Amino acid sequence: MYKFVHIADIHLGANREPTLEKLEIETFRKAMDKCIEERVDFILICGDLFHVGIPDLGVVKEAVAKMKEVKDKGIPIYVIYGSHDYTPTGTSIIDVLESAGIITKIAKGKVINDKLKLEFFIDPKTKAKLVGISARKIGLESKYYEILDRESLENEDGFKIFAFHSGLNEFKPAYLSQMETIPISYLPKGFDYYAGGHIHDRSENSLPGYEKVVFPGPLFTGYGRDFEQTAKGEKRGFYIVSFSDKVEKIEFVEMKPFEGIYFEYDASYKNALQVQKELKEKLSELDVKDKIVALKIKGELSGGKTSDIDFFQLKNMLIENGAIYIYLNRHGLTSKEYATVKIMGEDIATIERKLFKESISSIKVSNESLKDEKGALLALELLKTLRQEQKLNESKKDYEARMQEHGIGTLQLSEVLK
Numbered sequence: 001m002y003k004f005v006h007i008a009d010i011h012l013g014a015n016r017e018p019t020l021e022k023l024e025i026e027t028f029r030k031a032m033d034k035c036i037e038e039r040v041d042f043i044l045i046c047g048d049l050f051h052v053g054i055p056d057l058g059v060v061k062e063a064v065a066k067m068k069e070v071k072d073k074g075i076p077i078y079v080i081y082g083s084h085d086y087t088p089t090g091t092s093i094i095d096v097l098e099s100a101g102i103i104t105k106i107a108k109g110k111v112i113n114d115k116l117k118l119e120f121f122i123d124p125k126t127k128a129k130l131v132g133i134s135a136r137k138i139g140l141e142s143k144y145y146e147i148l149d150r151e152s153l154e155n156e157d158g159f160k161i162f163a164f165h166s167g168l169n170e171f172k173p174a175y176l177s178q179m180e181t182i183p184i185s186y187l188p189k190g191f192d193y194y195a196g197g198h199i200h201d202r203s204e205n206s207l208p209g210y211e212k213v214v215f216p217g218p219l220f221t222g223y224g225r226d227f228e229q230t231a232k233g234e235k236r237g238f239y240i241v242s243f244s245d246k247v248e249k250i251e252f253v254e255m256k257p258f259e260g261i262y263f264e265y266d267a268s269y270k271n272a273l274q275v276q277k278e279l280k281e282k283l284s285e286l287d288v289k290d291k292i293v294a295l296k297i298k299g300e301l302s303g304g305k306t307s308d309i310d311f312f313q314l315k316n317m318l319i320e321n322g323a324i325y326i327y328l329n330r331h332g333l334t335s336k337e338y339a340t341v342k343i344m345g346e347d348i349a350t351i352e353r354k355l356f357k358e359s360i361s362s363i364k365v366s367n368e369s370l371k372d373e374k375g376a377l378l379a380l381e382l383l384k385t386l387r388q389e390q391k392l393n394e395s396k397k398d399y400e401a402r403m404q405e406h407g408i409g410t411l412q413l414s415e416v417l418k
């Protein structure tokens with residue numbers, strides 16, 4: 001019997017805060033050590049290995065050192081691109097690591113006569129046949145699925161794994177109702193295992209023709225919701241799949257990235273002073289030693305401003321009591337007296353998406369791709385591009401040129417400007 005690891009959404013480099021940065025890479029190292037210890041035959045990473053396509057070299061160095069160790073033990077690492085691994089210019093760290101022989105991309109194919117023909121990659125040791133579709137930018141991969149030649153994939157014999165980085169309509173978590181997903185019928189039928197990524201909730205699913213459709217969820221991310229869920233006790237980790245000519249066992253391996261504690265507080269019908277006092281009392285009673293504390297403060301204050309609550313002092317108190325990091329979510333906290341917040345959401349990404357969606361209808365444009373949902377997605381994509389910081393040793397001129405190039409790439413203007 002053979003074993004492979006299915007892991008996704010690792011998001012290395014998502015955290016810039018030193019404590020979290022350290023925990024993030026440590027969790028990755030532990031996961032890789034577990035793969036070595038379990039003597040798995042190969043590792044399959046279903047997208048979002050890094051948080052951005054061109055990550056900070058510090059995190060690349062740490063990750064490469066560990067992956068090299070895994071590879072030197074005879075365990076190959078196979079990957080597909082995730083939505084975060086994508087860069088507008090086309091070359092991402094994933095491509096660099098493939099050139100260096102650290103990882104192997106398994107999503108390879110060609111468009112022949114308007115049909116996307118995928119090539120199976122055969123793992124030399126186990127003869128498992130892997131094939132997949134990478135994510136590109138938001139939603140764009142659905143175009144690939146529309147023209148995918150499923151028949152030739154379905155007709156192939158042997159032990160087959162399909163890797164993908166997309167949400168599926170049939171298994172969409174409620175909180176992602178706005179996310180663009182694809183119908184499961186886009187995937188070829190009858191594979192032995194469907195290795196998913198992109199959805200940050202763990203799930204094992206099955207439908208006729210599609211047995212064993214699995215999402216491992218994230219290992220450790222910088223997203224607020226993920227932090228809250230982990231602090232609440234949601235298990236993080238990856239799958240070890242044992243197989244012969246079919247899947248024999250699917251086992252979830254927990255990697256506890258940190259000890260967490262979740263605290264939720266409703267400030268409704270209280271004024272800022274009362275809230276401050278009550279929070280101080282309640283928070284001082286928590287056992288926070290060596291834990292990450294996820295605080296969710298919500299509700300509408302009956303008096304005072306939200307800024308009257310001294311969160312800095314509260315955070316400091318928790319740190320003094322031994323907490324290693326405080327994640328504070330007060331996006332849902334408003335004030336009756338100063339009701340200025342119109343857009344609400346769980347985290348920054350949701351707020352941005354809602355803001356763009358709501359604002360786009362008031363803007364007059366003639367170009368179809370700038371309108372409605374499409375326009376909002378493009379705006380989000382552009383924001384993501386423009387958020388990149390100037391790199392150390394990068395001159396202002398080079399930075400400007402890089403941003404311009406990425407901007408043009410994102411807006412797909414290169415053809416127009418040629």
Ligand SMILES: [Mn+2]
Nearest residue numbers: 009048082198
């Ligand atoms: Mn992800």
